[in-house]
Amino acid sequence: MDTVWVLGDQLNRRSGVLAQARPGIHRVLVVESLAKLRGRRWHVQRAHLVLTGLRRLTAELRAEGVEVDHRVAPSLAAGLAAHRSEFGPARVVAMEPASWDGRHLLERLDVEMMPNEQFLTSTTDLGEWAQGRKQVKLEDFYRWQRRRFGYLMDGDEPVTGRWNYDTENRERPPKDGRNHWPEPVRDTLDDIDHGVLDDLSHWGVNTWGAAPQGWWPSSRPRALARLDHFVEHLLPRFGPHEDAMLTSSWHLAHSLLSPALNLGMVHPREVCDRVEAAYREGRVPIASAEGFLRQVLGWREYVWGLYWWWGPSYRDQNALGATDPLPPSFTGAAPTRMRCVATTLADLEQHGWAHHIQRLMVLGNLSLLAGVEPQRLTDWMWERFVDGAEWVMVPNVIGMSQHADGGRMATKPYVSGGAYIDKMSDYCRGCHYDRTARTGERACPFTTLYWDFLARHADRFARNPRIVTQVRAAQKLGDLEAVRARAVEVRAALQAGTL
Numbered sequence: 001m002d003t004v005w006v007l008g009d010q011l012n013r014r015s016g017v018l019a020q021a022r023p024g025i026h027r028v029l030v031v032e033s034l035a036k037l038r039g040r041r042w043h044v045q046r047a048h049l050v051l052t053g054l055r056r057l058t059a060e061l062r063a064e065g066v067e068v069d070h071r072v073a074p075s076l077a078a079g080l081a082a083h084r085s086e087f088g089p090a091r092v093v094a095m096e097p098a099s100w101d102g103r104h105l106l107e108r109l110d111v112e113m114m115p116n117e118q119f120l121t122s123t124t125d126l127g128e129w130a131q132g133r134k135q136v137k138l139e140d141f142y143r144w145q146r147r148r149f150g151y152l153m154d155g156d157e158p159v160t161g162r163w164n165y166d167t168e169n170r171e172r173p174p175k176d177g178r179n180h181w182p183e184p185v186r187d188t189l190d191d192i193d194h195g196v197l198d199d200l201s202h203w204g205v206n207t208w209g210a211a212p213q214g215w216w217p218s219s220r221p222r223a224l225a226r227l228d229h230f231v232e233h234l235l236p237r238f239g240p241h242e243d244a245m246l247t248s249s250w251h252l253a254h255s256l257l258s259p260a261l262n263l264g265m266v267h268p269r270e271v272c273d274r275v276e277a278a279y280r281e282g283r284v285p286i287a288s289a290e291g292f293l294r295q296v297l298g299w300r301e302y303v304w305g306l307y308w309w310w311g312p313s314y315r316d317q318n319a320l321g322a323t324d325p326l327p328p329s330f331t332g333a334a335p336t337r338m339r340c341v342a343t344t345l346a347d348l349e350q351h352g353w354a355h356h357i358q359r360l361m362v363l364g365n366l367s368l369l370a371g372v373e374p375q376r377l378t379d380w381m382w383e384r385f386v387d388g389a390e391w392v393m394v395p396n397v398i399g400m401s402q403h404a405d406g407g408r409m410a411t412k413p414y415v416s417g418g419a420y421i422d423k424m425s426d427y428c429r430g431c432h433y434d435r436t437a438r439t440g441e442r443a444c445p446f447t448t449l450y451w452d453f454l455a456r457h458a459d460r461f462a463r464n465p466r467i468v469t470q471v472r473a474a475q476k477l478g479d480l481e482a483v484r485a486r487a488v489e490v491r492a493a494l495q496a497g498t499l
């Protein structure tokens, strides 16, 4: 009997090689690796989600009559070796893992790999599309995706004649926004959930964060229930406030589908099909449908494609020479009086999740401005977010957020002072710091570091048309010396955990 090996981010009976598994013909192997679990400090909701997902999939397969060898092992390799020794399969087949290290491991273990079918874009599609292009721009890739898959298209042109609704989708948070955001779907924890939590504790897995509260779907039916809820109740209001940040709501109108997508429970095609149908039925405005499609069909697939196209060495880049450790506020070793950072970290602690602008313009922005080493930030995000994975964190952190690839992915560094955060959130009201001040004890650290960053990297960005105006403005500041002196104090205080 052949073995089908299912990995922890391949939790879908209908996907890849697992879709072909039949009772009496295939045996399925599931390994819970103690080395993987003990190798990092995970957010407890992430470790719990992956294990409950594996155990629910095992139960689903067994209910169908498929034999599953579900084992806890010192490592993935040890689990496979024990399986081979007990069952002697003629072949072990798996869907390609979603990381370079995973693929190299399965090659070494002589596992036959079938193509990864969890994305619309194959691992080589983006590279083939990008051949001969000077710049691999998201907008070009996204339009190529729209055309080849036909989403929100009228023949070869976009419905309504416009590709992009970004300008409509950057509204400030509504002032009366407290009741705008329906509660996400939530499951009651059952015996499988409690068994996993007991095991994590018993195995000494180093975890962090609030205990699971049922927010994250751990099976395909649960993921589909979230997709229904999102399209029905949240998508219509998603677009305008997709970049807004509010102290009173951790989720706003976001889908919260990224963990389910990244663990394979739902396919991006299913998500895009639902968005398309809701728009065609007149239930969702074009700006929301297009804004969400841009994230799933555009950005997510773009990041996946770049990860494979640029290869494993991409993660080691550090073009700006940033070498500082993570701030102790990120690791929980110190509090912070920066209300934007404290709120985002509290969201992360409670849910293992924060939305894309909190990641990019609060956590990423601060790290870039302060000179945190990009690889440390990548690893930290990978461990701390419930939707973390190397393929998503490496391009997002190294390329988009930290400009560590020297501009291959993003043509300008994503930096801002307190003014942007103030515009897009309610964080600055009530903050210890003054978002308009750039010097003095109460100056907003983002504002101080923003001007210092532009001055510090003026030579590099002076010829970049997307940021040269800000660089020149920094160079003309009458108090630039005082700003730069304050920036030294701010970076020291950030590292000391006293900011």
Ligand code: SF4
Binding pocket: 337, 338, 339, 340, 341, 417, 418, 419, 421, 422, 427, 428, 429, 431, 432, 433, 434, 435, 444, 445, 446, 447
């Ligand atoms: Fe963040 Fe500065 Fe606003 Fe405080 S004033 S919340 S530190 S941006």
